[in-house]
Amino acid sequence: MTLAKSLVDAVQRAAQRAVEQQGAAWFLAKVTAVNSNGTVDISTxxxxxxxxxxxxxYSAPAVNDVVKVSRNADGNWIVDGALA
Incomplete structure (x- = not known):
């Protein structure tokens, strides 16, 4: 691989990471722990x-629930609710 190709690949990877980190998105996740402070731990x-x-x-979270989660551009997460 040439130096120019390596540089182009590195720039493309950096740009893709920047777009992914700054964009709002939603994901499916699995609840791995229910905390007493109104939060849950999830695995995405x-x-x-x-x-x-x-x-x-989402008033009765349980471990192993499959949930829809949203993440905003600032990197904040929220669990929208469990899937039926």
Whole structure:
């Protein structure tokens, strides 16, 4: 691989990471722990996320629930609710 090709590849990877980090998105996740402070720990395809707040409508979280989660551009997460 040439130096120019390596540089182009590195720039493309950096740009892709920047777009992914700044974009809002939603994911499916699995609840791995229910915390007493109104948060849950989840496991996503991108890895684990601890201490995620949940909407009041998701009032009875349980370990192994499959949930829809949203992440905003600032990197904040919220659990929208469990899937039926």
């Amino acid at each position: 395809a991108r890895g684990p996320v601890a201490g995620v707040r949940r909407l009041k409508s």
